[in-house]
Amino acid sequence: MSSHPNVHTLGDVVLDESDGSRIITNAVGIDDAPEIRSAIEAKAQQSGAWDGVGLYGARVIQLEGYAESDSPDAAQAFADSLRALSPAELYELVVESQGRGVRSATVRVQAGAVLQWLDEDAFTYVLTVVAPDPLLYGARTLGSAGLSGSVAGSGRAWPRVWLRDWGVAAGVTPGALAMPNAGTVTYWPTLRIDGPVTNPTVTCPETGDWVSFGATIPTGQFVELDCRNRLARFGANGDDVRYLIDSGGAWLGIPPGGASLSFTADTADAAALLTAIGYEGAWT
Numbered sequence: 001m002s003s004h005p006n007v008h009t010l011g012d013v014v015l016d017e018s019d020g021s022r023i024i025t026n027a028v029g030i031d032d033a034p035e036i037r038s039a040i041e042a043k044a045q046q047s048g049a050w051d052g053v054g055l056y057g058a059r060v061i062q063l064e065g066y067a068e069s070d071s072p073d074a075a076q077a078f079a080d081s082l083r084a085l086s087p088a089e090l091y092e093l094v095v096e097s098q099g100r101g102v103r104s105a106t107v108r109v110q111a112g113a114v115l116q117w118l119d120e121d122a123f124t125y126v127l128t129v130v131a132p133d134p135l136l137y138g139a140r141t142l143g144s145a146g147l148s149g150s151v152a153g154s155g156r157a158w159p160r161v162w163l164r165d166w167g168v169a170a171g172v173t174p175g176a177l178a179m180p181n182a183g184t185v186t187y188w189p190t191l192r193i194d195g196p197v198t199n200p201t202v203t204c205p206e207t208g209d210w211v212s213f214g215a216t217i218p219t220g221q222f223v224e225l226d227c228r229n230r231l232a233r234f235g236a237n238g239d240d241v242r243y244l245i246d247s248g249g250a251w252l253g254i255p256p257g258g259a260s261l262s263f264t265a266d267t268a269d270a271a272a273l274l275t276a277i278g279y280e281g282a283w284t
Helices: 073-081
Strands: 007-010 022-028 057-067 091-097 101-119 122-131 140-146 175-177 190-194 201-204 209-213 224-227 231-234 245-248 259-264 271-280
Touching: 057 073, 057 101, 073 101, 073 122, 091 122, 122 245, 140 259, 175 271, 259 271
Parallel strands: none
Antiparallel strands: 007 091, 022 057, 057 122, 091 101, 101 122, 140 271, 175 259, 190 224, 190 271, 201 209, 201 259, 209 245, 224 231
16 A cells, blocks of 8 residues: 555656645555465365465556646546556556655556546546566666776666666776665666677676677667566667577576676777666565
């Protein structure tokens, strides 16, 4: 359960206002653990059950809210924005609070907004979303490293807005990135490797994981690695290049307590760049 004074945002729709005119009165599924799919099966004609490893299912979140506006037109406009949330699109649900900072999940609408009008200016509503990835994430982090040295700053332009900027801590080997994780479970970063570079490899020394790209990335081109889903895309067109990927371990998962990523290659062009998107933490 979660409610005001948390600030909930679903995509571009702000569900809480500081003056109380909009407020999420109840949010079930954010502070709860996700559903567990048990693999334990009962033994036929015997006492007990066969042991099996359970898995987390999707995270289902039900949002209950109240909205009051200055005019019927404004109330209708907010109601329209809720009804416009589409099951065909993925949205980021972000919850911010003083106690725990940012927790977010990527969700789809499972049950559209159901409204109950109290008068022409105010209504309550219920909206249900589902997160295929059951983890909750902290604020995003961003860091970049070259082959011959590390780079602190905003890195290259991405088609998304990243909320944090991480360089490399003092004492860390050049060509490496510090990746935080103040949470309780492992998360997987998103990486981008900009050329020119031949046969680049990214390694997590703390876990022994590594991922390598077995080809040359020319100047002006890049490869994006989605480590959670084990996807590799080349260039702006997003061509699938998984056949050029080799790996060992669990694809660079960042464990609780944090880790680092090292960047090496057969060539050491100063223009080559590794950019890593991570999170301040991840939780179930």
